[in-house]
Amino acid sequence: CQNLQRLLMCLSLMDGKILWNQAIAAQQPEDRYSGFLQDHGYATSTPASDGERVYVFFGKSGVLAFNLEGKQLWQTSVGTGSGMNGWGSGSSPILYRNTVIVSAAAESKSLIALDQKTGKEAWRADASSIHGSWATPVLVDVPNGKTELVLNAPYEVWGFDPDNGDFLWFAEGVQDSTICGSLVARDGVVYAIGGRSGSAIAIKAGARDDASKSHLVWKKSLRSYVTSPVLLGDHILSVNNDGGVLTGLKTASGEQAFQMRLSNAGSVYASPIVIDGKVYVVTRRSGTFVVSVSGSRVDILSENKFGDETDFNASPAVADGRLLLRSNRSLYCISSQTP
Numbered sequence: 001c002q003n004l005q006r007l008l009m010c011l012s013l014m015d016g017k018i019l020w021n022q023a024i025a026a027q028q029p030e031d032r033y034s035g036f037l038q039d040h041g042y043a044t045s046t047p048a049s050d051g052e053r054v055y056v057f058f059g060k061s062g063v064l065a066f067n068l069e070g071k072q073l074w075q076t077s078v079g080t081g082s083g084m085n086g087w088g089s090g091s092s093p094i095l096y097r098n099t100v101i102v103s104a105a106a107e108s109k110s111l112i113a114l115d116q117k118t119g120k121e122a123w124r125a126d127a128s129s130i131h132g133s134w135a136t137p138v139l140v141d142v143p144n145g146k147t148e149l150v151l152n153a154p155y156e157v158w159g160f161d162p163d164n165g166d167f168l169w170f171a172e173g174v175q176d177s178t179i180c181g182s183l184v185a186r187d188g189v190v191y192a193i194g195g196r197s198g199s200a201i202a203i204k205a206g207a208r209d210d211a212s213k214s215h216l217v218w219k220k221s222l223r224s225y226v227t228s229p230v231l232l233g234d235h236i237l238s239v240n241n242d243g244g245v246l247t248g249l250k251t252a253s254g255e256q257a258f259q260m261r262l263s264n265a266g267s268v269y270a271s272p273i274v275i276d277g278k279v280y281v282v283t284r285r286s287g288t289f290v291v292s293v294s295g296s297r298v299d300i301l302s303e304n305k306f307g308d309e310t311d312f313n314a315s316p317a318v319a320d321g322r323l324l325l326r327s328n329r330s331l332y333c334i335s336s337q338t339p
Helices: none
Strands: 005-011 018-025 053-057 063-067 072-076 094-096 099-104 110-115 121-126 138-141 147-153 156-160 167-172 184-186 189-194 199-204 216-220 230-232 235-239 245-250 256-261 273-275 278-282 288-294 297-304 317-319 322-326 331-334
Touching (some): 018 072, 063 099, 138 184, 167 216, 184 230
Antiparallel strands (some): 099 110, 110 121, 138 147, 189 199, 235 245, 273 278, 278 288, 288 297, 317 322, 322 331
C-alpha cells in the first residue's frame, strides 16, 4: 500500500472523456489489501457536491474539497484508525446547510461535521459503538419542521441534531455487530433492513431518549446483508447479497408482499435503485436485472450483461436520462438517446 493513491476524476457525461484527474497520496500506514478489502477496494465512498465544490471522504486520508475545475481547496483528517477486521471505510459524505458530514466510524469512532468552505470542524459526536458501521447517515424531516440526522449502527438506530451533533434518541435496530446498509426514510419514518441473521424495522423519527417502543412502527425478520433498501410506492424493497433474493415489504405494516430470487443473480453488493417505477438490480458478475412491481406481482423485464468479467460493486447512478454503471475496470453510460 506504500504507493497507494486515491483519485477524483471528472468525466464528460456526453462521451466519457476525462476532463480532469486529481490524485491524492494515501495516508500511511493504510489497511492491507487483503481479505474482504479486496472485494470493494479503497474507493467505496461516493463524492457529494453542492454545485460549487466536490467533497470526498478518503478514509485515513481525510475529507477533501475541490472546486469544479479540480483544484484542491482543503483537506481535513478525521482520524487514522482502522475498521473492524481491516475492512476499510464505506460511508459517504452528506451535505447539510453549510456543513459536510461524515461517519468516521473506522477512523475515529465519530460522526463529524466540517465547514464546507474551510474544512474546519463544526461539531463531533463520539461513540465507541459506532465501530462496525459502514452506513451513510441520512437526513430525515420530522413533523415538527426540524431535520434529524439518523444513522444505522450495530444493534441500534440513532438520531442526532445535524446543527450541533447533539444525540437525540436511539432505538432497537438491525441485530448485527457489522452494519453495511444505510437507512431510508419517508414522511418522518426511518426504515432499516439488514444483518446476517436478518432484521427489518420501521421507526418514527422525532423521538427523545429510548424510542424502541414509543416510536416503533413495526419489526420483522428479513435477511439482507451489504445492500441498502429502496422505497417504491407503498413497498420497501431489499436484495440479499447472497443469491440476489428481491423482497418487498409493505411500508405500513412490514407484511411481506412478495419475494423472488433473480435467476442466476449470484452475489450482489450494489444497492437497488428505482427508475420510472422499475427496479434496477446490479449484480457483481451476472449483469443488471430490470424488474417491474405491481402489488404482489413481480416480473423480470430484462437481464443485461456486459462482456466485463470484473466485479460490479458500485450502486448505479442516474444523470440526465443516463444510467451509469461502474465495474472494477470500467465506467459505462447507458442511454436510449443517440449521442
